[in-house]
Amino acid sequence: MRILILIAIGLLLYIIITHLLRKAKIEDEQARMEKMVRCEQCGLHVSEHEAIQQNHHYFCSTQHLEAFNESK
Numbered sequence: 001m002r003i004l005i006l007i008a009i010g011l012l013l014y015i016i017i018t019h020l021l022r023k024a025k026i027e028d029e030q031a032r033m034e035k036m037v038r039c040e041q042c043g044l045h046v047s048e049h050e051a052i053q054q055n056h057h058y059f060c061s062t063q064h065l066e067a068f069n070e071s072k
């Protein structure tokens with residue numbers, strides 16, 4: 001009988017750990033997704049740290065930043 005309780009506890013721990021790992025993975029992916037921004041000039045999606053930001057606008061390259069400024 002004792003072994004069954006140990007198996008049940010082990011199984012429960014396994015379920016909890018895999019659940020937490022999966023949750024952490026999903027949150028990590030969501031955090032990465034949120035960092036994607038759209039280039040105002042060509043619509044290309046680039047990660048926030050790679051994008052060039054100006055006045056809340058994002059650009060994939062300095063060329064597009066300049067082109068956007070010239071088109072205004």
Ligand SMILES: [Zn+2]
Pocket residue numbers: 039040041042043044059060061064
């Ligand atoms: Zn662009």
